[in-house]
Amino acid sequence: MKIFAPLLALTLCAIANSSLAADDGTAAVEAIGRLNGIALACQQPALVARARNAVITIAPKTRGYGEAFENATNAAYLEQGKGVTCPDATTLAGDMAAAEKRLQASFATPK
Numbered sequence: 001m002k003i004f005a006p007l008l009a010l011t012l013c014a015i016a017n018s019s020l021a022a023d024d025g026t027a028a029v030e031a032i033g034r035l036n037g038i039a040l041a042c043q044q045p046a047l048v049a050r051a052r053n054a055v056i057t058i059a060p061k062t063r064g065y066g067e068a069f070e071n072a073t074n075a076a077y078l079e080q081g082k083g084v085t086c087p088d089a090t091t092l093a094g095d096m097a098a099a100e101k102r103l104q105a106s107f108a109t110p111k
Helices: 004-041 045-058 063-080 089-106
Strands: none
Touching: 004 045, 004 063, 004 089, 045 089
16 A cells, blocks of 8 residues: 555656647647638638648647647637638748747657
């Protein structure tokens, strides 16, 4: 029984550290998903394709990342439909470039 508490603490620390690393990648996927939703709603097909291609080529192909991208896209699209003004194409493209860099940094393989 004395070993149970330290073992539980160690397990919780390991889970917290692994989810912390995963959160950075998920946050990067969600960020590009939000921009994808805005680009969809604002009729910017080139930026929609760019966001989708970035996720496909950079992020690991897992259900979790796919769902994070889709959920962020849907939420941003619906929010944009509530009368939010569309950003100009240059601003949206700049935001997309920053999101792509963040995505690449999140999934860069250590050397």
